Amino acid sequence: xxxxxxxxxxxxxxxxxxxxxxxxxxxxxxxxxxxxxxxxxxxxxxxxxxxxxxxxxxxxxxxxxxxxxxxxxxxxxxxxxxxxxxxxxxxxxxxxxxxxxxxxxxxxxxxxxxxxxxxxxxxxxxxxxxxxxxxxxxxxxxxxxxxxxxxxxxxxxxxxxxxxxxxxxxxxxxxxxxxxxxxxxxxxxxxxxxxxxxxxxxxxxxxxxxxxxxxxxxxxxxxxxxxxxxxxxxxxxxxxxxxxxxxxxxxxxxxxxxxxxxxxxxxxxxxxxxxxxxxxxxxxxxxxxxxxxxxxxxxxxxxxxxxxxxxxxxxxxxxxxxxxxxxxxx
Amino acid sequence: xxxxxxxxxxxxxxxxxxxxxxxxxxxxxxxxxxxxxxxxxxxxxxxxxxxxxxxxxxxxxxxxxxxxxxxxxxxxxxxxxxxxxxxxxxxxxxxxxxxxxxxxxxxxxxxxxxxxxxxxxxxxxxxxxxxxxxxxxxxxxxxxxxxxxxxxxxxxxxxxxxxxxxxxxxxxxxxxxxxxxxxxxxxxxxxxxxxxx
Numbered sequence: 001x002x003x004x005x006x007x008x009x010x011x012x013x014x015x016x017x018x019x020x021x022x023x024x025x026x027x028x029x030x031x032x033x034x035x036x037x038x039x040x041x042x043x044x045x046x047x048x049x050x051x052x053x054x055x056x057x058x059x060x061x062x063x064x065x066x067x068x069x070x071x072x073x074x075x076x077x078x079x080x081x082x083x084x085x086x087x088x089x090x091x092x093x094x095x096x097x098x099x100x101x102x103x104x105x106x107x108x109x110x111x112x113x114x115x116x117x118x119x120x121x122x123x124x125x126x127x128x129x130x131x132x133x134x135x136x137x138x139x140x141x142x143x144x145x146x147x148x149x150x151x152x153x154x155x156x157x158x159x160x161x162x163x164x165x166x167x168x169x170x171x172x173x174x175x176x177x178x179x180x181x182x183x184x185x186x187x188x189x190x191x192x193x194x195x196x197x198x199x200x201x202x203x204x205x206x207x208x209x210x211x212x213x214x215x216x217x218x219x220x221x222x223x224x225x226x227x228x229x230x231x232x233x234x235x236x237x238x239x240x241x242x243x244x245x246x247x248x249x250x251x252x253x254x255x256x257x258x259x260x261x262x263x264x265x266x267x268x269x270x271x272x273x274x275x276x277x278x279x280x281x282x283x284x285x286x287x288x289x290x291x292x293x294x295x296x297x298x299x300x301x302x303x304x305x306x307x308x309x310x311x312x313x314x315x316x317x318x319x320x321x322x323x324x325x326x327x328x329x330x
Numbered sequence: 331x332x333x334x335x336x337x338x339x340x341x342x343x344x345x346x347x348x349x350x351x352x353x354x355x356x357x358x359x360x361x362x363x364x365x366x367x368x369x370x371x372x373x374x375x376x377x378x379x380x381x382x383x384x385x386x387x388x389x390x391x392x393x394x395x396x397x398x399x400x401x402x403x404x405x406x407x408x409x410x411x412x413x414x415x416x417x418x419x420x421x422x423x424x425x426x427x428x429x430x431x432x433x434x435x436x437x438x439x440x441x442x443x444x445x446x447x448x449x450x451x452x453x454x455x456x457x458x459x460x461x462x463x464x465x466x467x468x469x470x471x472x473x474x475x476x477x478x479x480x481x482x483x484x485x486x487x488x489x490x491x492x493x494x495x496x497x498x499x500x501x502x503x504x505x506x507x508x509x510x511x512x513x514x515x516x517x518x519x520x521x522x523x524x525x526x527x
Binding site for chain 2: 043044045055056057060061063064082083084085086087089090113117182183184186187188189190191193194195
């Protein structure tokens with residue numbers, strides 16, 4: 001073979017080797033998408049990659065990966081984007097960090113320990129194989145400790161498994177009328193609207209109506225008081241409170257004496273000792289000059305209540321004195 | 331092997347076994363769908379989604395300044411159906427209060443979602459949006475539905491509810507955000523991963 005031919009053959013061989021090398025290292029976009037698809041866990045599946053899962057979500061994620069590859073994103077960029085949304089839960093291989101680092105280190109640790117034990121054994125074959133009668137008790141300790149360790153591990157594992165594997169579950173919040181201080185009027189409106197037929201909703205309705213009433217927002221309070229007053233699920237005290245408030249709003253808002261008195265009477269039909277109903281009915285009868293004797297009688301009945309608070313008692317006594325003196329109501 | 335070496339080898343293996351078991355058990359006990367969302371405290375992923383009926387897309391950044399309640403739902407999800415009335419009533423109650431409710435249909439065609447909303451009812455102020463290719467669901471790291479995200483006035487994800495929720499939880503969460511608190515993540519029930527269960 002001439003030198004030229006030899007050079008030519010060498011060049012062909014070099015080119016062939018280079019071509020084979022390039023082909024082996026060349027990675028098409030399709031290969032990259034497939035590789036990423038195998039590395040990314042389908043978030044709606046059980047241990048399947050998005051490349052293997054037939055789930056729609058997996059197909060959508062594969063389409064996203066493919067698009068990002070077409071756009072020139074690196075593998076790390078694509079993975080980082082998914083990690084930003086899903087955290088490490090989206091990777092089939094656990095990250096070599098944090099608590100999963102042990103998974104990666106465990107084989108190496110076991111290997112090192114195993115090799116160390118074998119090497120030690122080979123160096124001390126006599127010592128390793130000879131029975132030692134003198135230290136019989138300590139020799140028995142090792143398997144016992146090993147057994148104890150294993151049992152502890154089993155107990156710990158079992159403890160974790162018997163826990164709720166779905167994590168903390170706060171449950172859907174029930175209607176809690178005991179702790180409404182931090183709940184906004186809007187939230188209470190939403191809860192009431194969503195639970196209009198719930199038998200326990202009257203408490204929240206009344207609490208919300210009272211909020212509106214206290215700031216003088218009668219138009220917002222009115223429908224809730226009315227619902228409570230008409231609800232068969234409302235307790236007697238709740239119904240009395242609602243009727244009394246409605247009566248007072250009828251008087252304060254529109255000076256409707258008959259409507260107000262009628263509502264107070266409905267409240268008194270439920271609880272004829274209701275101090276608020278008796279007092280406010282007396283106020284309306286006095287202020288409207290409809291029936292002053294009845295007004296005085298009602299104030300008197302309020303004062304018969306031994307549980308009346310002192311502040312309220314002095315107000316009623318003051319009003320009764322004014323009424324008896326022929327003064328106009330204030 | 332002498333007894334001392336044997337004892338220490340046994341102890342070492344037992345100790346490694348216990349540590350390994352504890353770590354593995356702690357990982358097995360965690361449903362990956364319930365890990366704290368990495369989005370909490372981060373800027374909310376932007377989206378530009380069209381209403382189910384079609385028409386002008388809605389961009390998240392156009393709602394900056396509002397508290398945004400972003401719920402992923404579908405008609406095939408029983409938990410979504412169960413919470414629907416509460417979402418409607420809460421959206422109605424917080425209408426004109428600087429709160430925008432958005433419900434994004436998940437893994438469902440717009441006509442199917444619209445049919446469902448005809449019978450289930452809808453809040454007038456809520457935006458019902460389509461998510462072709464699940465791009466927004468992926469951006470938010472949705473594992474199953476219902477999932478509800480809370481975005482504060484600055485556009486930061488501050489809360490997430492996994493599972494069926496109710497008006498009190500929704501409203502109290504909004505109240506907390508308006509007070510400047512970060513409600514964080516709450517699990518209130520199970521979720522559905524796909525129409526097949």
